[in-house]
Amino acid sequence: MAASFHSDAGTLTPSAVPSAVLMPTFVEAVRSKYEYKKSEDNAAEAGSYGVVGGEKTGKKQALDVLTNVYVPSAGIDSPGADGEIGSTCGAITELDIGGNGFVSWPPILAIAVQLPKLHWLGLDKMPLAPLASLPDNFGKALGGLRTLWLDGTGMAWEQLLFLASAMPLLEEVHFSSNQVSTLQPSSAEVPVAASVLPKLHSLYLEGNAISRWEDLEPLGALPALTHLNLNFNQLASVPPPPPAHAGAGGVGAVSGTPFSTLRHLMLRGNKLDSWASIDALDAYPSLTEARLAELPLTSAISGAAARRFVIARMHKLKALNGSEVRPREREDAERFYLRQIAQEYPEGGLPADAVVYPEGSCEGGAESGAEPTAGAPAAPRLDEYGRPLAAVGLRELARPANAPPPELRVPPGEAWAALQARHPRWASLLLEHGVHVTKTVTQASGGVLANELLELNLRSTAAESAHLPMVTRRLPGGLPLKSIKLIACQLFKVEPLNMQMLYCPPGAEKDIPELLDDDSKSLADLGVVSGGTIVVETTESHGVELS
Incomplete structure (x- = not known):
């Protein structure tokens, strides 16, 4: 039994939520958990050990002003008499009735239709029978919902899309642990996700059975999707998005790119086993936050090393596994990554003249001891503690702001091409941090940073x-x-x-x-x-x- 509290003469004492036999209706469940009761027998005792202000608090908790009601797994199996909910607690805006005895939609609609301000509804762990057609009052009852919880209901994804066609305001949907393996439509009659979920910004699909990124393709067209939870699915890889093309926004617009608005992606506990998937995530234009823990990819290295590799490979990342990526941490991660890559250089290493500075960009400047050419040098960047960042090489610091950027001339050959394919950010990071970052890495050094x-x-x-x-x-x-x-x-x-x-x-x-x-x-x-x-x-x- 779930614990709740009621008040006697201002004294809060625990009570048990009655079983389904004693609490068959919705209103009785709400009244048992939330209604303030003052016992005359205990009124005399309130002055000695009662709660000060209990009477005033009880009035604020009157059922007709309740807005947030949570009665999950309370044994409810009936909405009660017609109109009883609206007259008793009709101000409810957020309601959780998950885990109760409802197995069909009519009693849920009977509750919701009496709550005109309802925008948040929890229906978790209730095996609701699928609908072939929408009841007449479905839109009136649930059309104002912005958040809907359907975790552990066993509902099919296509049934959700069908229901969502009558809930145009949905912004957040929880659909975890429903054994979903694909979001691809089985026929042309299935509603298009982007059409029925135009306002959806957060979707939770944790604990399902999705194994291929292609099975998520319909989500890529959702125009407002920013948060996608795919934790504990079975994804083995993530491909990069197709190249962006100019859309309605003009040249350079990425409106046609799948998942172009996605900012936060959660992939904890999946089967990712290749760094190519992390490199692919870096290509998603708006992705700045990720959950990438408990992966086969990182199982053989320390958590600190894994974090640095992910940060270095994803240049827009601002938060990883719930922790902010600060400027100093990014600086350290990218330099660490460059040293690791240097250990994979083909025989002979990178030539000393591989970085070419165009005319007017201070070739041979500070790094060789020469005075910087005319022009104001770029101001050094500072981290969050006011310490200078070394994220640019010495030549870069001496290069005028309007000078052309340096160029990396990679030696020809399959070995160098393969290295670039394994590390897509290598060239840009090397030009940003400077070749000197990798000069301590040699075969005799005993490993990365061994001489530092x-x-x-x-x-x-x-x-x-x-x-x-x-x-x-x-x-x-x-x-x-x-x-x-x-x-x-x-x-x-x-x-x-x-x-x-x-x-x-x-x-x-x-x-x-x-x-x-x-x-x-x-x-x-x-x-x-x-x-x-x-x-x-x-x-x-x-x-x-x-x-």
């Missing part, structure tokens, strides 16, 4: 050393985690066998830290960057003495 010192903060939460101040150390990026544990042992007196380490990227100290759990991997391979914090704590085995 990282300034890291180390602190302990272990009982015996939590009082010690945080320590800052400059450590090689190629140092394995097991060596860091030895250093922490000296600093905080925590035995390595009883120690685990957590990592917080710069600026994310308030977020949940990531566990560093592979002692053989280097700091660089784990995605640790300069300015980050490593937290030392004890494991469950701490304090157990081994004989």
Whole structure:
């Protein structure tokens, strides 16, 4: 039974929602959960331990002024007498009756038609029988809805489109866990999604059985779609959108591009196993936020490294897995990515003269020690902490703002062409950050960032050393985690066998830290960057003495 509260003489006491036998109608369920009741027997006691202002609060909770009502799984199986809902609680605007005993539409319509201000309706977990035709009062009852929840109803997608033809104001639809495998129409008679859902901006399809991006094609034409939840489906890949073409908006308009308005895409728990899918997402013109966790693609690398790869490959991304992508984090991620790519260079590496600076763009400028040519240099960019970003090379800083951009001349050959195909952003990132970013990467260096010192903060939460101040150390990026544990042992007196380490990227100290759990991997391979914090704590085995 679900818990609710009623008031006796201003005192709030818990009560149980009665079973279907005791609460057969909608109004009785609402009254049981929300109506204020004052007991004369307890009135004398209210002064000693009652709720101050209880009478005033109860009046505000009068049924005729209730706007938000939530009575899911309350055993309701009847709308009650005609007109009873409208006269008792007709001001309702948001209503959740999911999980109750309704298996057909007539009782739901009988409730909704008495609520003229209703715009939010929850019908989750009710196996509603499909309709072959719409009842006469369907549009009057539900035509004003802007949000509709149908999770776990087993409803077919085509049935939803049929119902939506009478709900033209829908903006948000929850359709998760309905075993949907495709959104493609089975016949020409099926309503077109873009026609019946013209205002839809948020669609939740989590926990269905969609395995091909092509099965989502009808959604690409939705004119207002900005938020799409596809978590825990079975998608193995995402293709890039077709090339944009000029539409009604004139030259350069992307109105004809599928998913052109999509800003937030959630793909957690799918079967994506290739970085080509992440590169493809970068081509969607409005996509700035994504959920890309629990993927086969990233299962073999640390969470910090995976995050940096995704950020570097998606240049418009402003939030990843619910966490903001800040300028300093993007800077670090893109430089890290360039160093990783440099390890894949074909034999001989990138020629020293691969970057060509056109005449008038300060060729041989600051990087070679020459004075910058005439013209005001571009002002250095700052991150959110006021620190200068190194996202442009030294020559770029000395180049006048109106000078032509440099050009990257990639050596010919299949090997270089393959590298560019694997890393579509490589050339643009190399020109933006400068070739010097990759110069520390050699076969003898022992890996990415092995020759670069990282300034890291180390602190302990272990009982015996939590009082010690945080320590800052400059450590090689190629140092394995097991060596860091030895250093922490000296600093905080925590035995390595009883120690685990957590990592917080710069600026994310308030977020949940990531566990560093592979002692053989280097700091660089784990995605640790300069300015980050490593937290030392004890494991469950701490304090157990081994004989």
